[in-house]
Amino acid sequence: MCSTLGLDHRKLQLTNSNNISSKDDIVEWCTRLLFVTHLAAYLALLVLLATMVFMIFKLLSDVDGEAGATETEPLRPRKTVTPLTYGTCGEDIERGNCSASSSSSNNSNCATSEDLYDGKVCVICYDEQRNCFFVPCGHCATCYDCAKRIFYVETKTCPLCRRCIRKVRKLFAV
Template identity: 45%
Template sequence: MLYGFSDKPKLNLERNWSMKHTLRVDPQYHQEFAVWLNTGSRIWLNCEVRTFGFLDILVAVLKGEEDLQEWTQDPSNPLTGLVRLKIHDHGEAEYVVKEDANYHFVIGNFNQHSVEVVMRLNFTSKMYDTETASYKCSMEKGSCSVKLFFPHTNYALLTTPSNTTDARNVWSVELSYGARLVTYLVILGVIILIVYCIFRVLGHLDQTTQTEAVATESERAPLLVPKESTSDSSTYGTLEQDQESGLNNSTDDLYDGKICVICYDEQRNCFFVPCGHCATCYACGQRIEVDENKTCPICRQPITKVKRLFNA
């Protein structure tokens, strides 16, 4: 039977049972079988050798596959095995199980001829209480499955039939993590998508800020020509004049406060209200007045009007 529990079942039941095996062990070989036992179970072992006139037979009780492999590699090692008996004709042993595990009962024959051994085992097994099981499935008609929901703690219990006489029957349990793996992949995909969206938004905001900054600079560039560029713009508006003389005359007029600081061509003939600065020609002043950024190119103060100056 396969049982499912939402809470860990109690290990508070006991059942007495026994088994008997008659084993023929080939020379320089061993025979073994395994029984699953829970913590607190007791074992009474009785062995009888049916073939006489040979060396002692080695009997051992081992816990798990690891101990079995160690014993197979070096049977003479006294540190391997929970119980070790050297039997010539008869032997007995008792052991209390201290940990849930698969316990192997091994008979080793180091003689040059086959021997026959009868092993009798009596058990007092500790068993889990299945009355509180939330799921039950009989395995008489085939395999069973129980769902272990994530992230809650769940318990599954597999019990062997009570009338089993051959402990060498194989019972296999398979754990499948398919649903859990899909859940992990979905969560990982959502996290990656969120991080991607965050970086996308941050990149868009940064690009928008840079675009606004470039647009602002482009709007101001025609009105704010640096003084360093006067050498390139000193001939603006003139045709077929000597480059060197035109550059010197324009520079002198600019420093004397005569040339428009915008076009570097016409005389300064207007002033801005309310700051009163006279820095441009009347045409450039009107351009500044109708522009969105109505600011004086000298003090950067907002202007309301442009007044023209007339020379006497």
């Protein structure tokens, strides 16, 4: 009934007007049906093409590698503080078998006396970095936890000069 070839090569019969009107109705219906199917196919292809372009742009923006910064993120990245392992063997500390024999065989892994006093490690615990000072003497020799322990629990004297400590102040790195 509906054919694209039949639409182009219509024969008009002028003698029978009833026959012409029913054939014209069928041809018009077929033309409209063909138009609607073509329109639906074009719209489906357009949506598919727009989706593909959107996905390509999204992929390109993700590959750009620049993460979007928000207002709540800090300007400087946070530093991870790792505990210092002065006086212990670096490789064997996880296994728990750092002995005198292993330290003598692995001289490169164990800390020497020069490493212990580098001006950055706490003189009390040798684990944390120095991050506070005592008032009034101004010595910066301990971490904040050890300084609080000296000030509140123990003698309230500086471990270097033995002066009486009035306050402990924390240092903030810039």
